Amino acid sequence: MKQILTLVFCCTLLSSVAQEKYTVSGYVKDAKSGEDLIGVTVWLPSLKIGTVTNAYGYYALDVPVKDTITVYYRYLGYLTTKRPLRLQSNQVVNVSLQPDDQTLEEVEITVDKFEEEINSTQMGRSTLSQKEIKTVPVIFGEADLIKVLQLKPGVKSGGEGSSGLYVRGGGPDQNLILLDEAVVYNASHLFGFFSIFNSDAVKNIDLYKSDFPAQYGGRLSSVLDVKLNEGNNKKFSTTGGIGLISSRLTVEAPIVKDKSSFILSGRRTYFDLITRQINRANEDNEDFNPIPDYFFYDINLKANYDLSEKDRLFVSGYFGRDVFKFNDDNFNFDFDWGNTTATVRWNHVFNPKLFLNTSVIFSDYNYQINNAFSAFSFNITSGVQDFNLKLDFDYLLNENHSLRFGAQAVNHQFVVSRANFNSDDGRVDFSSGDNFNANEFGLYINDDINVSTRWRVNTGLRISGFENDGQWYYGLEPRIAARYKAANNLSLKASFAQMYQYVQLITNSAAALPTDIWYPSNEVLEPQLSQQVSAGASILLGDGKYLLSNEYYYKWMQNQVDLRDGAQIFINDNLDEEFVFGRGWSYGTEVYLEKKEGRTTGWIGYTLSWARRQFADSSNNNGPINNGEAFFPRYDRRHDISLVIIHQINDKWTVSGNFVYGTGNAVSLPTNRFLFQNIPGAEPITGTQYLERNGYRMPEYHRADLNLIRKFKPRWGESELAISIYNVYNRRNAYLIYFDEIVNEATEETVRFEAKQVALFPILPAITWNFKF
Amino acid sequence: MPYKKYFLYSFTIMMSLFYLSACDLEREIDIDLPETEVELVVECYLEDGQPYRLALSQTVSFLEPPGVPDVPNAEVTITTSSGEIIELEYDPILDEATDKIYNYRSRDDQVVDANNIGPYFLRIFDRDTEKLITAQTSFLPVVPFEEISWEFEDVNQEIKDDSALALVLIRHFEEPDVDNYYRLLISNINDEDEEVTVDFNYQGLLATDNEVTLSTIYQFKNEDTLRLSLYHFDERAFDYFNSVEDAADVNGNPFAQPVPIQSGVEGGLGVFAALAFDRRTIVIQKEEDDPQADP
Structure with missing residues (x-):
């Protein structure tokens, strides 16, 4: 750790030795909508220095004193803009970039699409x-x-x-x-x-x-x-779509032109509208079981206001729910879950070199099940709610050296399986569950320096802390990345990152479900910890049209948590006693070839990887999982190939396709069966014995999809019709394998046992109509 | 409008593709299961007034032909708390009353007396595989039903004809500060058929004022005759029943994790349980104003 701090200090010291400079700074926006653009390359070819806009569209660049300079602003999907400047003092240069569907004389079209991938230290x-x-x-x-x-x-x-x-x-x-x-x-x-x-x-x-x-x-x-988008501050605009599953509508407009805008976006599914009609049509059919209502919706709302040249205010929020309900005269069942978030952000430019973002953030996730039956009622809820204050500073030391630092404090409020059972006569009155109030803290600094034209180093340190019921945990999280630019089109990179995780998802299923429980670290449950090393190379090919990269990684994960066999996560006030602790590790290599320019774009990726988990720790008297032996998690996949191609045939037609291939998931299958006649009066069942977790591989998975888009330009705006076909060659990919007991219906005797494979989706065509005006 | 034409074409193509994709999403496949060590499996319930008897078998690879291997060459004894050793001989029979098969049993004059609460010790030694199973159990107190009642779904609604269904509600005492494990069975014994309609393992966690209340859904018809059994047994038996049921439910559930069997015996799989139970028979009657079970 000492070495890291020394390196940061030396870099800072070196940077202070500099000649006289002026600072060019400002915001880069979309010329049509006024949206801030993130990651725009700001480049001075004559001096070979540059930067990129930050997450709020802001940039600052130190320029050695010189009569005139030309600054280029480059961004994928936009026409490159150049600004000649006569530098006699610090200058604020706010730039609007034109989307590349327009042609203007003063712009150049040549853009190096991948220069950030080659220049930055960032990997993965x-x-x-x-x-x-x-x-x-x-x-x-x-x-x-x-x-x-x-x-x-x-x-x-x-x-x-x-x-x-x-x-x-x-x-x-x-x-x-x-x-x-x-x-x-x-x-x-x-x-x-x-x-x-x-x-x-x-x-x-x-x-x-x-x-x-x-x-x-x-x-x-x-x-x-x-x-999320901030909203068009130039003109009123509406975007939407009608699809097979849901419809969307987005409205955005200036509140005060060029100064303030809002965006409101909504989406809702309509399964329930269809199922209600089916239920209504079968009202008189006694054999028909009504289909429960199900729908989900999302609402995004965002507004911003430029308070001054140096101050901007943003407010954004999200609200989404899934709703599943079934009601009749004597039985009511409602199950809903979803997230709510709200963010208030204030951007302040202290001086061209020092930028501050202050955020106050609220997050909430919860699920609720309410069930009323005859004279009884039952409800259960779990959730987590965060109140978060965050400060992020960007400080430019010079054209080759920048700092980012900040702090964060989060208050977490957990509701864990809060359940109530009641009856009208009061003879059933039972409740269970836990509430936890925890606090998480973070302090960080990130130092990015171009040591030379070839070497660039990004060193960071995060100090994290967590408190729950008097139990404190602290973590040092060093992050180091280095780039060596072996040639103009070739970078070699390496990185190390250590991470702590203080909240964990407690689940007893093989897939993430809405009823899984977020649970804080405590005296029993130590925070998860990981280290990841990675190394790789990125090279530009074909005159910069293609990016080819290859990365290798190894990741160690400690304090992994799972549930003991037979654990009960609902109506259990002693969840701490259900845990089994272990470790995980994964490693692999990824090869990636991408083309972003021209009529045909896309990528091909190949991953060779291994992931393992081992839960052999029985220190809390719970038996190990899988007899303490390491096992593959379900999502371990040895080989994985993805091919994506997007081809714009002309202004009206675009066709795209993808192909995926992967080793089958690791799943558990019963190995043996045994006799279980059951107690007198109960039905016998076939005893099923699983001897190994995820010891069987599903058949290999592959699938191709197609999408055909036709654009229209009616008088009122733009629209497009998208026809997509999922699983074009109708492959029956295995979703599930199970063993079936075949019984002779006449004699009720078991004839044989069969292994069966179930596919989820055959070929699935879909049509979507999108519009914009 | 040009896009109307495209929409029509698209829709036609979509529907054609949809019908072309026959929905046979399930098919039989070949799977080679690994060879594993065979385990002995025992199922032995001590019931008041019944001979000592059990079923002893072995695990078998899941996809093998139906049936499980018999274990005919074992030494089986149950020792009572007074030290009496009861030998169970290999003598396969089908108990037609319960429809269960037993392959080891005691002499007819050696019957279980629940007044002797135990402990009882089971010992099985298979001479062929030289495997040894041991286990221990005791009778727990019978927990009687305190109330059995029913309610028809139209009790506070518009009156339905004979199609109205009833729920059954039971209550029983729950001893505080003790972990109790129960199993409620409700069998519909109309005519000569007998069908288990409710089979529920539970721990006495949900008690209010030392009383557990359970309700079925609306599922019983007027004039249905029901036999209700409330079993009370120890944690090892409970874990075995639960894990066997849960493991069976995992087969075919894409979201479930595998459930290892929590054996109730040492040295193999199985359960050795003394069954203490209360049993009542009721007839659901819609006209009954104040329904209550006959003891």
Whole structure:
């Protein structure tokens, strides 16, 4: 640790030895909508110095004194803009970039799409554009950024059609999912089939699989940072779509032109409208069992206001619920779950070199089950609520050296399986559950320095702390990354990151479910800890049109937690006694080739990986899992290939396709059966013995999808019709394998036992109509 | 409008594809299961007034032909708390009253006396595999039903005809500060058929004022004859019953984790349980104003 601090100090010292300079700073925005643009490259070719805009569209660049300079602003999907400047003092240069569907004389079109990948130290990051999210074919035609991210190397879904996120061998609770800086505890709808992100409202997506910047903490395996659009501050605009599953509508407009705007976005499914009609049509059919209502919806709301040249205020919120209900005269069952987030952000520019973002954030996830039956009522709820204060400073020391530092304090309030049973006569009156109030803290500093034209080093340190019921934990989380630019088109990189995780998801299922419980570290449950090392190379090929990268990683995970066999997580006030502790480790390599320019774009990714878990610790008197032997988690996948191609045929037609191939999931199958006649009066059942966890591999998985988009330009605006086909060649991929007992109906004798494979989705066509005006 | 035409084409293509994709999503596959060590499996319940008897068998690879291997060459004894050793001889029979098979049993004059609460010790030595199973159990106090009642679904609603269904509600005492384990069985014994309609293992956790209340759903018809049995046994038996049921439920559930069997005996799989139970028979009657079971 001493060495790291010394390195940061030396870098800072070196940077103070500098000649006289002026600072060019400002915001970069979309010329049509006024949206801040994140990650725009700001580049001075004559001096070979540059930077990128931060998460709020702000940049600052130190420029040695010189009569005139030309600053280039480059961003994928936008025309490059150059600004000649006569530097006689610090200058604020706010720039609006034109989307590349327009042609202006003063712009150049040559953009090096991958220069940030070559220049920065950052490894293990995947980004997605709006175009990719909306063009890549997905199931039911429902655009879903997490399903597109699953096509990137190192990222896996939990199973067919799932919006689960399993990154480099990490579990589903080890992803820090941020929506406008607010933590999202459950990012999926419909038991994991769809994500909560409305593609119309999303502006920017970054997924970090390793080399985590120091401002992020609290999860072991990945950071998914999703930023929402701020709203068009130029003109009123409406975007929407009607799909097979849901419809979307987004309205955005200036409140005060060029100064303030809002965006309101909503999405709702309509399964329930269809099932209600079916129920109504069968009202008189006594044999018909009514179908319960199910729907989900999301609402995103965001507004911003430029208080002054130096101050900007943002308010954003998300509210989404899944609702499942069944009601009749004597039986009412309501089950709903969802997230609420709210973020208030204040950006302040102290001086061109010092930028501050202050955020006050609220996050909430909970589920509730309410059941009324005859004279009895039952309800159960679990959830977590966060109040979060965060300060993030960006400080530019000079053109080659910048600092980012900040602090964070979070108050977590957990409700764990709070259950009540009651009867009208008061003879049943039972309650159980726990509440926990915990606090989490973080302090960080991140130092990014260009040591030379070849070497760039990014060192960071996060100090984290956690308190729950008087039990304190502290963690030092060093983050180090280095880049060696071996040639203009070739970078070699390496990184190390240590992460602590103080809240964990307690689940007794093989997939993430809404009823899983978020649980804080305490005197029994120590925080999860991971270290990840990674190394790799990135090279530009074909005159910079293609990026080829290859990364290797190894990740160690300590204090992993699972539940003992037969554990009860509901109506249990002693959940601490149900845990089994262990460790995990994963390693692998990812190869990625991407093309972003031209009519044909896309990528191909290959991952070779291993993930293992071992729960052999019986110190709390619970037996080990899998007899203490290491086992593959369900999502371990040896080989994984994803191919995505998007081809724009002409202005009207775009076709896209993807192909995925993966080793089958590791699953548990019963090995033996035995006689269980049962007690007198009870039915016999076939005894089923599982001897190994996840010891069997499903058959290999592969699938191809297609999407055809036709654009129209009616007088009122723009529209497009998207026809997608999921599983084009109708492969019956195994979703489930089970053993069936075949019984002769006449004699009621067992004839034989069979292994059966069940597929979930055959070929599935879908149609979506999108519009904008 | 041009996109109307595209919409029509698209819709036609979609529907064609949908019908082309025959929905046979399930198929039989071949699976090679690993060879594993065979384990002895014993199932022995001590019932008041019945001979000492048990079923002894072995585990078998799941996809083997039906049936389980018999174990005909074992030494089986049950020792009572007074030191009496009861030998069980290999003598397979089908008990037609319970429809259960037993392959080891005591002499007819050696019957279980629940007044002798135990402990009882089971010892099984299989001469062929040289495996040894041991276990111990005792009779726990019978927990009687304190109330059995029923309620028809239209009791506070618009009156239905004969199709109205009834729920059954039971209450029993729960001893405080003790972990008690129960199993409620409700069998519908109309005509000559007998069907188990409720089979519920539970721990006495949900008690209010030392009283457990349980209710079925609306599932019984007017004039249904029901036999209710409330078993009270120890934790090892409870864990075995639960884990066997849970493990069976995992097969075919894509969300479930595998459930290892929590054996109730040492040296193999199985259960050795002294069954203390209360049993009542009731007839559901819609006209009954104040329904109450006959003891």
